[in-house]
Amino acid sequence: MAPRTDPVELARDLIRCRSVTPDDSGAMDVVETALSTLGFECHRLTLGEAGDPPIENLYARLGTEGPNLCFAGHTDVVPPGDEADWTHPPFAAEIHDGILYGRGAVDMKGAVASFIAAVGRMATSLAGPDGRWTPSGFSLSLLITGDEEGPAFNGTRRVLEWLADRGERIDACVVGEPTNATRIGDTMKIGRRGSMSGFLSVEGAQAHAAYARSEDNAVHRMIALLHALTAAPIDEATDHFDPTSLQVVTVDVGNPTVNVVPPRAAATINTRFNDRHTSASLQALICEKLDAVDRDYAIRWHVSGENFLTEPGVFTELVASSVADATGSRPAYSTSGGSSDARFIRHHCPVVEFGLNNATIHKTNEQTPVADLEALTAVYQALITRVARGEPLV
Template sequence: MSGPLDVTDLAADLIRHPSVSPDSGESQIALGATLSAMGFTVTHLPFGDGAERTPNLFARLGTGHPHLCFAGHTDVVPPGSSAWAHGPYAGDIENGLLYGRGACDMKGGIAAFVAAVSAFLAREPQPRGSISLLITGDEEGPARFGTQKVLEWMEAHDEIPDFCVVGEPTNPAVMGEVIKIGRRGSMNVHLTVSGRQGHVAYPHRADNPVHRLLRVLHELTAVPPDQGTEWFEPSGLQVTSVDVGNPATNVIPAQATAALNIRFNDLHTGAALLGWIKTICQRYAPGTVIESQISGEAFLTKPGPEVMALSEAVQSVTGREPRLDTGGGTSDARFIARYCPVAEFGLVGTSMHQVDEHVAVDDLVSLTRIYENLLERMVA
């Protein structure tokens, strides 16, 4: 490698490899070639079969500790049906902005880390610690054959890092605002209450499931599951759908359903919340069929030396002291938290998933400098 790589060129090149989730793998092949030229040992790790086949990449430089890992994803959401002023895969730059699908979520973040490593190695060719990248191709999709599978492989091969930074866009408006040190858990629940159909004029001959379902929903929503914690806001349960499918005005229906979503903090587990729901259903509507899907458990990385090093790196570059936060939706950090401390910090996310997604070139440069500063603090 002749010298530090340009972050804007790296990001534009990644954007020019279309990679709607799940990534076809071409963007990771290009990324792997760049990392190999920098001295990384690159391992391509496809998991899944057929349409679910997902490309993944793990690359490591060095064998020592501390071991700092950067995690991200090359897959992107579709460009949508609206016309783009700049092609979604053109990687155009205009008025200081880089346009393209994935510019901020999150090919720009990947480019910033690679550029940061190249600049760091130009000054520290023999770091005491080691550096790695965990890159998946299905974060925007079902996430079945991505980060989870790579982590299992990493554990089996003694590659688990001491600290991981996920490069998701965490800043609401300007660089340096927010570091995420945790995320709420999320679960979806579907309830089906059965009764006995009948004429509304003769309710004693029927069993109205709607009435019993309403009692269940009232109990579930009457009081929040908790009052929040030091790092998390109160858990929240939202009823997202109630359906009966009854076009008649004089018929008591035979069945009623409801859908719920719960975003929960680290006072709960998905299993415990499911038990709570089952207890209430048993009380008001015995026999309720309950289906659930837990997309992620809550996690928290309590502030320690690694989080403080990241915070100091952000402040040294931006002049802002970032807020440590646990809000927002889910990310692949929920999987990484099972193995090692993890925090999230990346670009400004105002345009992610939108038409004409873009990132300021100055922000790409700032993020590169922040990651470079973190490398100096952790592995130099």
């Protein structure tokens, strides 16, 4: 079989697999077949405890020498919602007026297809007499999971553990999440803010509204506590991060009457915190603000992830230069947005994210211009070309 060099047809093959987490529906086979054709050594890891739906994962490597440049991505997608709301069916991969429609077009089957096509183009132009291309002085690898949009328990994190157990090293990693805001080349991600929720509750005294004392009213006390958290900004921006955001996302009293003061009030806050804080130090700061107005409350925490940053350096420069080579535009470094599997990879090696345009991720009518798939393929090819020339990864 000939190497796959067209990101558009490969992306369409992937979109036609209805791989809503945890279903795979053949998507990983499409990836594995394309990589095997290029000579990658492929390891399929089907993971999941008894009773869990099994999750398809793939680690594939081309070449035996270091350093090892890894591309990380996922083949699973979020549900399409009501398919009748789509102007083009979410799993048909139709192209109209140069736009490819489908769930996963940008998040992130399109990027997976672009990276594979980039390797395919390298192989086609550099292949030896046997029709194969093997990198010399470096290796390329792909870590592809079917559990990124779901709980992410049986995905990238476990594949990274498996790699570590085998002594398999990755030296630097690009994650193909959609990072650009308006055009390919405007933004790459070098880290993320941390994410933490707090569940706050206050006990008051139930009383007749006509006779209640204001200081016993759980709602009044909750308002004072929330005001203490929201009256002033938590902090200011840092070199690479926006200010910490603290949002009250719900206040719950559930009082059906007008003449009874409720005995209890609850509220949930969600924070996205920059590198001035860890989750522990931010919890302490929030409790300090609460204690200043009322010490009689309870709060329980859920930490979704700590912040992280790949310090601008050799690897961020290598990727940014490759983007500039291919698009003529040097990307801005950003740490905005929600979480991705980069939060696991950053414990192993420098990691950045660069992919398609994020305007339609998780939306009805998710779509990408076909031209963007070509542009992203050119970026990945420029990156591989620089590494093949001997430029250091880290």
